[in-house]
Structure formats: structure tokens, C-alpha cells
Amino acid sequence: MNTPSVQPGGRPGSSPRKILQQMATTDEQFFPCPRPSTITVPERPCTLDERTRALVRLGALVALGAGPSAYRRTVEVALAAGATQEDVIDALICTAPTVGVARLVAATAPVSLALGYDIDADLEGVPSSVS
């Protein structure tokens, strides 16, 4: 994308490359968290603690088949808020009846990576059962 043909409106100074990069990496400046700037929600205290909110967000991400960066950021927030690795895995598992096996399996590798466990790299050293 050396010569952008379209300049997105409302984001002066941001190149298409930069915008796509921010979107792909769930950049906080592009996606103000927890609420996007386009949604006006009256400020009110949230009764859920940050750890629970992060796990709730994880449930929604699994259901939608989110990208790795979204999982990474959410898991980071959950862990920083006091969730354990087991909590994150338990939250992933408890979505299974709701989202189905396909979504669960698809989410497992990126969530694992967010927890510091690279399943793909690990599996590379395991002989395949299929020749």
C-alpha cells in the first residue's frame, strides 16, 4: 500500500496503512476501551470488577471468532486484573456449549498464545498421526 488512493475521512494524519495496522492490532487509540467514541453511554460505575469484565469480553470474542490481537489484549487485561491462567481457560471452556466446538477450537490457539503457550510451535515437534 505505497500510494493510498483513498483517504479515510475523520482521521486526519492517519494513513490507510496506519489505520489498518491499528485495527489489526486492536490499538487502544483506534478502539477506545471499553466504549467506542461513537457510542454515547452515560458514565456510570460498573458493578463488575475488571477481571470479570475481561472474562466477559473474552466470551464475546470467542463467540465472534476474534483475531489474535483481540485475544491477546483481553487476556493481558484479565491477567493484570488478577485472573489466573486457569481462570482464562475456564472462561474459554464454559463458552463451549454456547459457541460450539468449531469456535472453541479456533479460539484455543490464540488464547493459549496470549497466555504464553505457543501451541503451533509445540505441535511442530510432535509427529503427526496422519501420514
Place this chain on the structure above:
Amino acid sequence: VDQQHADLLRRLAINDADTLESVLRTSLLEDPDSGLLTTTRALVRLAALIAVHPSPASLHWAVSVALAVGATDVDIVDALVTVAPIVGLARINWAAPELATALDCNVGETGAE
């Protein structure tokens, strides 16, 4: 469709938990190995459910389960608000009145109770 299968379809459509557990061969609620609070698990499931645009029956069931295990009305609304940036306005606009109904709270067409 014979009577047996008609009954099965009807039970699935109303989110009959026993039937779903039988079909899925898993418990919808119980997980003795989980260290999460049952309220947290209920809210995580609710979030996942909102994201997949469920039938009202499923959403109402999830809300009733969350309330039964100790979540409050406010917890449920906060779960909806928490996932709003992720699932988007379309999902939220659909889910909000359904949640209100499940919470026995009439928000009306204008959004004002």
C-alpha cells in the same frame, strides 16, 4: 415429522436445558473442574450468547440462570455494556430489549421505562 421428532424440535426451540444437554452430551451449567465463580461463568456465557445473536428463548434462559446463581440485574446490564464495543450496536440494540424482557423490565419503544 413424526411426533417424537416434532417434540424434540419443539424442546430445542424453547431452549429446554435437559434436551439440549442430552443432544450436546454435556452439561450446560455444571463444570466441577472450573475454578470460576458460577456467577462469572454465567456472565461469560451470556456474553458469548449475545455475540451469536441467539433466539430470545436462549437469551431469557441465560438471564434466568445468571439470576439464579446470584448475578444481579445490574450485573447483567453491565455485561451487556461490557461487550458493546465488541459485538456492535446492531447486537446491542437487539439484545437490550430482550434482556429487559427477561429481567421483567419494560423499556418501551422509546427506551424509557
